[in-house]
Amino acid sequence: MPEPEHPGGRRPRLTRERVLDEAVALADEAGLDGLSMRTLADRLGVVPMALYKHVRDKEALLDGMVETVLAEVPPPPEEPGAAWKAAARARVLDTRRALQRHPWAWRALETRPAPTPAMLDHMEAMLRILRSGGVSPQLTHHAMHALGSRIWGFTQEVGASGPPPTDPDEIAAAMAAMAARWPAVLESAMSAGHDPDTTVGAGCDDDFEFAFALDLILDGTERLDERGWTPWGGVSAGAGG
Amino acid sequence: MPEPEHPGGRRPRLTRERVLDEAVALADEAGLDGLSMRTLADRLGVVPMALYKHVRDKEALLDGMVETVLAEVPPPPEEPGAAWKAAARARVLDTRRALQRHPWAWRALETRPAPTPAMLDHMEAMLRILRSGGVSPQLTHHAMHALGSRIWGFTQEVGASGPPPTDPDEIAAAMAAMAARWPAVLESAMSAGHDPDTTVGAGCDDDFEFAFALDLILDGTERLDERGWTPWGGVSAGAGG
DNA sequence: AACGCGAGGTGTACGGCGTACACCTTCGAC
DNA sequence: GTCGAAGGTGTACGCCGTACACCTCGCGTT
Numbered sequence: 284m285p286e287p288e289h290p291g292g293r294r295p296r297l298t299r300e301r302v303l304d305e306a307v308a309l310a311d312e313a314g315l316d317g318l319s320m321r322t323l324a325d326r327l328g329v330v331p332m333a334l335y336k337h338v339r340d341k342e343a344l345l346d347g348m349v350e351t352v353l354a355e356v357p358p359p360p361e362e363p364g365a366a367w368k369a370a371a372r373a374r375v376l377d378t379r380r381a382l383q384r385h386p387w388a389w390r391a392l393e394t395r396p397a398p399t400p401a402m403l404d405h406m407e408a409m410l411r412i413l414r415s416g417g418v419s420p421q422l423t424h425h426a427m428h429a430l431g432s433r434i435w436g437f438t439q440e441v442g443a444s445g446p447p448p449t450d451p452d453e454i455a456a457a458m459a460a461m462a463a464r465w466p467a468v469l470e471s472a473m474s475a476g477h478d479p480d481t482t483v484g485a486g487c488d489d490d491f492e493f494a495f496a497l498d499l500i501l502d503g504t505e506r507l508d509e510r511g512w513t514p515w516g517g518v519s520a521g522a523g524g
Numbered sequence: 525m526p527e528p529e530h531p532g533g534r535r536p537r538l539t540r541e542r543v544l545d546e547a548v549a550l551a552d553e554a555g556l557d558g559l560s561m562r563t564l565a566d567r568l569g570v571v572p573m574a575l576y577k578h579v580r581d582k583e584a585l586l587d588g589m590v591e592t593v594l595a596e597v598p599p600p601p602e603e604p605g606a607a608w609k610a611a612a613r614a615r616v617l618d619t620r621r622a623l624q625r626h627p628w629a630w631r632a633l634e635t636r637p638a639p640t641p642a643m644l645d646h647m648e649a650m651l652r653i654l655r656s657g658g659v660s661p662q663l664t665h666h667a668m669h670a671l672g673s674r675i676w677g678f679t680q681e682v683g684a685s686g687p688p689p690t691d692p693d694e695i696a697a698a699m700a701a702m703a704a705r706w707p708a709v710l711e712s713a714m715s716a717g718h719d720p721d722t723t724v725g726a727g728c729d730d731d732f733e734f735a736f737a738l739d740l741i742l743d744g745t746e747r748l749d750e751r752g753w754t755p756w757g758g759v760s761a762g763a764g765g
Numbered sequence: 766a767a768c769g770c771g772a773g774g775t776g777t778a779c780g781g782c783g784t785a786c787a788c789c790t791t792c793g794a795c
Numbered sequence: 796g797t798c799g800a801a802g803g804t805g806t807a808c809g810c811c812g813t814a815c816a817c818c819t820c821g822c823g824t825t
Contacts, residue, residue, distance in 0.1 A: 562812090
């Protein structure tokens with residue numbers, strides 16, 4: 284038995300929560316490369332295989348760690364309405380702060396092969412901010428893609444790997460689950476079409492989304508340039524104006 | 525000896541180029557996880573350790589693979605001048621196409637602990653496009669940060685890990701190397717300050733850069749929203765206007 | 766033609782990884 | 796008090812990157 288000495292009484296039992304918290308702490312100290320099932324088990328005074336009673340495998344461990352980090356992001360206001368822009372800005376910055384506390388987190392995020400429930404919850408909250416401000420479903424969809432690089436720290440389509448289910452029953456079940464827990468995500472997914480005639484779940488044109496975000500940046504830069512923007516207040520404190 | 529049979533004559537000698545090309549091909553087929561020194565050696569009909577005569581270790585192999593992929597991006601126009609926005613747009617999209625041909629590439633990129641020469645060449649070219657259009661060094665610097673998520677596919681500061689050298693001689697040597705090969709990168713690095721009084725190599729405020737790019741997206745979205753933008757041409761074909 | 770020397774390919778081995786599988790221990794419900 | 800299952804253990808396997816000593820060519824020199 285590893286770590287036989289425990290000052291008073293028995294070593295506390297392992298739980299999924301203890302495993303995840305210790306994994307986060309270990310990754311904070313040693314980085315993602317320093318996190319192995321063996322080093323983690325050592326820290327918990329336990330044999331490596333004991334972890335597998337609480338997480339299916341290392342991928343599931345990373346899923347759980349991501350979940351733990353995202354739980355640190357404070358909840359957004361329910362219905363910001365007209366203040367949607369400020370609310371969205373605050374939420375992105377809140378997310379950034381949480382991810383900055385755990386430098387390994389964005390690398391863990393991007394290796395998730397599909398969006399986890401915690402990530403869907405996070406997206407749902409952001410989508411509701413924009414929608415509550417009256418931004419159209421279509422524009423919300425594109426803005427969300429553009430914001431993706433700010434929220435998650437990377438650009439590639441989350442969960443783009445692996446073919447979606449083709450069985451109609453499976454699709455229906457997935458849609459039902461979405462409708463119950465992530466209605467804004469579902470609406471956004473259905474708003475991907477670029478033409479009102481072909482809108483219905485037409486899938487998402489990645490090239491369009493990419494160019495949309497790119498043009499926001501370039502057009503914004505051009506406008507600032509034309510106005511002789513300077514960082515010390517030529518136009519405004521930020522990029523606004 | 526692995527793969528003893530070779531139709532005519534001897535097996536051709538290994539070169540760094542053959543190693544890199546085969547590594548790229550293997551990663552294209554099997555993904556980055558399917559690329560190991562052993563599987564790569566197998567494909568080349570060689571024993572794993574033979575690779576180490578041509579690449580220092582696996583990290584250097586990945587450096588070389590990134591270099592190979594970036595070499596596929598067509599060169600930009602020399603001095604686009606007033607057409608800087610179109611040139612920048614084209615170059616980002618060219619880069620995207622190259623990275624899309626190698627889905628593993630953006631993940632390889634983001635694990636580089638510091639910008640490689642090939643990445644610096646790439647940045648240099650983009651910076652020159654903006655500067656040739658008369659965009660100020662400061663605005664170029666911030667726009668480059670904002671574009672980073674489009675160019676590289678991720679947001680985090682490239683090469684942010686590890687403390688910079690503190691020895692004055694080392695700094696001077698690095699600056700001299702920069703000035704020779706990447707003058708625009710050097711200029712941009714020196715343009716990070718946000719106040720003319722404290723500009724000289726004051727380092728780069730990551731939070732400012734993040735907020736700058738975030739506000740470009742949010743302000744642009746707000747403007748489109750106010751104009752009742754629709755994706756099928758309400759305002760313009762892209763996000764422009 | 767003979768030689769030798771260095772670049773390039775080989776073979777063996779080590780320590781680390783994730784985890785399958787069989788086993789044992791412990792504890793709560795009855 | 797007993798029993799069953801949940802939780803922790805031990806062993807083992809097949810991967811991984813790569814250090815180190817060795818062998819084998821092919822070429823420049825003589």
